[in-house]
Amino acid sequence: xxxxxxxxxxxxxxxxxxxxxxxxxxxxxxxxxxxxxxxxxxxxxxxxxxxxxxxxxxxxxxxxxxxxxxxxxxxxxxxxxxxxxxxxxxxxxxxxxxxxxxxxxxxxxxxxxxxxxxxxxxxxxxxxxxxxxxxxxxxxxxxxxxxxxxxxxxxxxxxxxxxxxxxxxxxxxxxxxxxxxxxxxxxxxxxxxxxxxxxxxxxxxxxxxxxxxxxxxxxxxxxxxxxxxxxxx
Amino acid sequence: xxxxxxxxxxxxxxxxxxxxxxxxxxxxxxxxxxxxxxxxxxxxxxxxxxxxxxxxxxxxxxxxxxxxxxxxxxxxxxxxxxxxxxxxxxxxxxxxxxxxxxxxxxxxxxxxxxxxxxxxxxxxxxxxxxxxxxxxxxxxxxxxxxxxxxxxxxxxxxxxxxxxxxxxxxxxxxxxxxxxxxxxxxxxxxxxxxxxxxxxxxxxxxxxxxxxxxxxxxxxxxxxxxxxxxxxx
Amino acid sequence: xxxxxxxxxxxxxxxxxxxxxxxxxxxxxxxxxxxxxxxxxxxxxxxxxxxxxxxxxxxxxxxxxxxxxxxxxxxxxxxxxxxxxxxxxxxxxxxxxxxxxxxxxxxxxxxxxxxxxxxxxxxxxxxxxxxxxxxxxxxxxxxxxxxxxxxxxxxxxxxxxxxxxxxxxxxxxxxxxxxxxxxxxxxxxxxxxxxxxxxxxxxxxxxxxxxxxxxxxxx
Amino acid sequence: xxxxxxxxxxxxxxxxxxxxxxxxxxxxxxxxxxxxxxxxxxxxxxxxxxxxxxxxxxxxxxxxxxxxxxxxxxxxxxxxxxxxxxxxxxxxxxxxxxxxxxxxxxxxxxxxxxxxxxxxxxxxxxxxxxxxxxxxxxxxxxxxxxxxxxxxxxxxxxxxxxxxxxxxxxxxxxxxxxxxxxxxxxxxxxxxxxxxxxxxxxxxxxxxxxxxxxxxxxx
Numbered sequence: 001x002x003x004x005x006x007x008x009x010x011x012x013x014x015x016x017x018x019x020x021x022x023x024x025x026x027x028x029x030x031x032x033x034x035x036x037x038x039x040x041x042x043x044x045x046x047x048x049x050x051x052x053x054x055x056x057x058x059x060x061x062x063x064x065x066x067x068x069x070x071x072x073x074x075x076x077x078x079x080x081x082x083x084x085x086x087x088x089x090x091x092x093x094x095x096x097x098x099x100x101x102x103x104x105x106x107x108x109x110x111x112x113x114x115x116x117x118x119x120x121x122x123x124x125x126x127x128x129x130x131x132x133x134x135x136x137x138x139x140x141x142x143x144x145x146x147x148x149x150x151x152x153x154x155x156x157x158x159x160x161x162x163x164x165x166x167x168x169x170x171x172x173x174x175x176x177x178x179x180x181x182x183x184x185x186x187x188x189x190x191x192x193x194x195x196x197x198x199x200x201x202x203x204x205x206x207x208x209x210x211x212x213x214x215x216x217x218x219x220x221x222x223x224x225x226x227x228x229x230x231x232x233x
Numbered sequence: 234x235x236x237x238x239x240x241x242x243x244x245x246x247x248x249x250x251x252x253x254x255x256x257x258x259x260x261x262x263x264x265x266x267x268x269x270x271x272x273x274x275x276x277x278x279x280x281x282x283x284x285x286x287x288x289x290x291x292x293x294x295x296x297x298x299x300x301x302x303x304x305x306x307x308x309x310x311x312x313x314x315x316x317x318x319x320x321x322x323x324x325x326x327x328x329x330x331x332x333x334x335x336x337x338x339x340x341x342x343x344x345x346x347x348x349x350x351x352x353x354x355x356x357x358x359x360x361x362x363x364x365x366x367x368x369x370x371x372x373x374x375x376x377x378x379x380x381x382x383x384x385x386x387x388x389x390x391x392x393x394x395x396x397x398x399x400x401x402x403x404x405x406x407x408x409x410x411x412x413x414x415x416x417x418x419x420x421x422x423x424x425x426x427x428x429x430x431x432x433x434x435x436x437x438x439x440x441x442x443x444x445x446x447x448x449x450x451x452x453x454x455x456x457x458x459x460x461x462x463x464x465x466x
Numbered sequence: 467x468x469x470x471x472x473x474x475x476x477x478x479x480x481x482x483x484x485x486x487x488x489x490x491x492x493x494x495x496x497x498x499x500x501x502x503x504x505x506x507x508x509x510x511x512x513x514x515x516x517x518x519x520x521x522x523x524x525x526x527x528x529x530x531x532x533x534x535x536x537x538x539x540x541x542x543x544x545x546x547x548x549x550x551x552x553x554x555x556x557x558x559x560x561x562x563x564x565x566x567x568x569x570x571x572x573x574x575x576x577x578x579x580x581x582x583x584x585x586x587x588x589x590x591x592x593x594x595x596x597x598x599x600x601x602x603x604x605x606x607x608x609x610x611x612x613x614x615x616x617x618x619x620x621x622x623x624x625x626x627x628x629x630x631x632x633x634x635x636x637x638x639x640x641x642x643x644x645x646x647x648x649x650x651x652x653x654x655x656x657x658x659x660x661x662x663x664x665x666x667x668x669x670x671x672x673x674x675x676x677x678x679x680x681x682x683x684x685x
Numbered sequence: 686x687x688x689x690x691x692x693x694x695x696x697x698x699x700x701x702x703x704x705x706x707x708x709x710x711x712x713x714x715x716x717x718x719x720x721x722x723x724x725x726x727x728x729x730x731x732x733x734x735x736x737x738x739x740x741x742x743x744x745x746x747x748x749x750x751x752x753x754x755x756x757x758x759x760x761x762x763x764x765x766x767x768x769x770x771x772x773x774x775x776x777x778x779x780x781x782x783x784x785x786x787x788x789x790x791x792x793x794x795x796x797x798x799x800x801x802x803x804x805x806x807x808x809x810x811x812x813x814x815x816x817x818x819x820x821x822x823x824x825x826x827x828x829x830x831x832x833x834x835x836x837x838x839x840x841x842x843x844x845x846x847x848x849x850x851x852x853x854x855x856x857x858x859x860x861x862x863x864x865x866x867x868x869x870x871x872x873x874x875x876x877x878x879x880x881x882x883x884x885x886x887x888x889x890x891x892x893x894x895x896x897x898x899x900x901x902x903x904x
Contacts, residue, residue: 002703002704003703003704029533030533032530033531055551079594080593081590082591083537102592102593102595102597103597104596104601105597107550107551107552107554107555108348108350108552111552111775113779115774115775115778116355116775116778116780116820117355118354118372118375118377119377120353120354121350121351122600123600124559124597124601126600127578127628127631127632128596128627128630129583129628139352139381140351144351148372164764167764170437171531172531172532172548173514173515173516173533173534174530175515175549176514176515176550177550177551178550179552180550180552198764201764203405203761204408204767206768209766210728210764210766211706211728211730211736211766211776211781212776212781225539226533227533227536227537229539229540230522230523230524230528230539231521231523232524233524235485236485236506236507237485237507237509237545262733262734262756263752263756264749264756265750266750312810312812313809313810314809315809315810321807331808333810335812335813335814335815336732336770336816337732337773337774337778337813337815337820338774338815338816340769341771341774344556344771346560347560348555348556348559349558349559349560355778355819356778356819357815358815359819359850360847360849360851361847361848362802362847363811393750396545397545398545400545405748406731406733406734406750406752406767407749407750408734408768408769409733409769409770411769413771416560430544432545434545436546436548439548440769442517442549442557444487444517444562445562456750457749458747458749458758459752460752460755461747462757463742463743463758464741466744466745
């Protein structure tokens, strides 16, 4: 890897250095825009005791759900953890510590972590169980709670297109948490559907500038759909 | 103006409602990407005692500098106010209250204001005159100061292209402070070089979603260059 | 007669205004989209990162990269914008969404809302609900007025863990439309054929009943 | 002989590494771009919102919408990215920039830097300097070692208002390259023909002089 060429050519190389006990930030919302193959590589490696930061935890047998099968996750920050029977059982059995975090607060914690903001105030969660134990402060007559920024040892991200330098573009609502996740990893790994030459992407239209990206890999994706809802044509 | 059609057809209409004593947030960096014509309209209206939030204050006779001629600005938050003799005189004479704010903190104050975050911690300015009187707090062994979010009565923004709905795209480094300014006005007015039909802009490539935009006007721009620096071809 | 789910959605839709950016929660709120008055344009925000949500896709249009906050496949309308979840909640938290409609388990006379958790039952998470109630100035709760055994859901004080404190001022139930003002429910409209008496009986929180409580009408 | 501005830039350039994202301040730091070693690729960040700054434009390429943080017209290199100032300072504040080079009026043995304000003189503002020094792990200050009258700028304690506290660990002056460790300057290299004595004399802050202080060499 010379200069700014972030490409790697195997998933093994892409996740090199991940260890048990680490914190992994994952992009995706439901099964949309998830780094499928990076998750599979984490499963293959069998690392344990992971803290996972992700809006959801996949479904049984797909997405982050596959990491539950071998009990690789011991702690998760997420806003919604339904749609996953195995998860529910591990949560009820106390095998997983779940820190439910409002979706917007989760997004902002990652954005703040990546942006060097150690903490911010938000009205979200004030007066609810989420606000318990957190500092409350009034601004302009309204109450807010203090939430801290967050970064992970690894961030795993799914993009659509990228150039060698790791400038990434996302496609449609598969963007979701991916841009913030990309900023919030000590090592950020991005998998994309297509890698193009530097200069092919319009500089005005980059969603994640390459400075955030450490490794880049081109993969193929199943893109499973969680709730296929259609209308009559 | 029906539905989501944000277009107005005169600068008078664009700045309707601006009054003396208001706070105006302006996009632009130096003379690049500044809402030239919206500024001219503020000058034409002769409103006074404005608080201006902008990275810079234009130059003599152009950009926000024109508002100095009739002493329309009484207070300014900016990171850099050189390049402007009239400004310097008014500042030294105490006619303008200048609150110097680090550039990144200024950008983040606007982003926070628009995003409903009343305050955030940053290391920028800790231990300097900027940190004086501000709350200091330690996170992970490092010291940070508390900075508050900011919104204005009006935000004036310069975009490149927009659709009727106010979805805006910026061009090159004329983007700068404009996207944050757009989120941080009670009334946000955007002037652009071209207005296109809804559907013509790629939804994945919108820089400022129309929800932030109240009024939209198509204008022509001088785009004065502050420091023309060229190499031999 | 208590309102049907469709009638509830229809009544909520009357609170829409032309040019409103609206976030509709799962369930009855979603149905509101079917009752947008003709000639009125409303833009739907989906908190995963879409402004300008369209219809469900046809079989041919289905795209795994295009879903709504309920994880259903969707389309976008012309003039839509797509963005990150951080940007989406910046809009929500920053008060840029004009109206939010969401369901609830309980609402109380101080505008508190409980909608995400029943202790002892499995907790699936609050998703974006806490951000939505904290961010919008303008929220309508839709819910049944009382549970099947007659227990009121419009309370003096919520019994379930809150989703947000002091943030609700409009409630549409199957029996009535109410507003919350100064620590009390105010009965504004009643469902066709539902008596003020029944509403009083099924409202545990403090309730002001004006002299004249019009009946809702539906075509 | 004290280093010329060009030699200072040349020496700083030796701190670059292949694949570094670098922010160069105005003045001598800007010149560093001219000395990037062959075969090495460095990406320049401009804090107004550009990653991958290119050369100055030719007369034909001049574009009012394309400037750097010094407000000069610039170009971008292939593979550049353009973004908002909030995003730009997210990069900076978040520590994603590998190296920042900037000028200073004074630096002290505790890593404090003063570079933006001389009381009594007109204050033009700090621009992005406070964010840059607070955000980068890796900063090199370039400055003359002493003022023309011989007053040291490497102090026990800065006398001018600070730009940042405890954030500098490398200083390149026209006389020497020094590092700051545990509250003291450590002399690492001296300019060709400049004696350790002269450096000692012109350094007001605590200075450790190792046994062997190599002379810089220039082609």
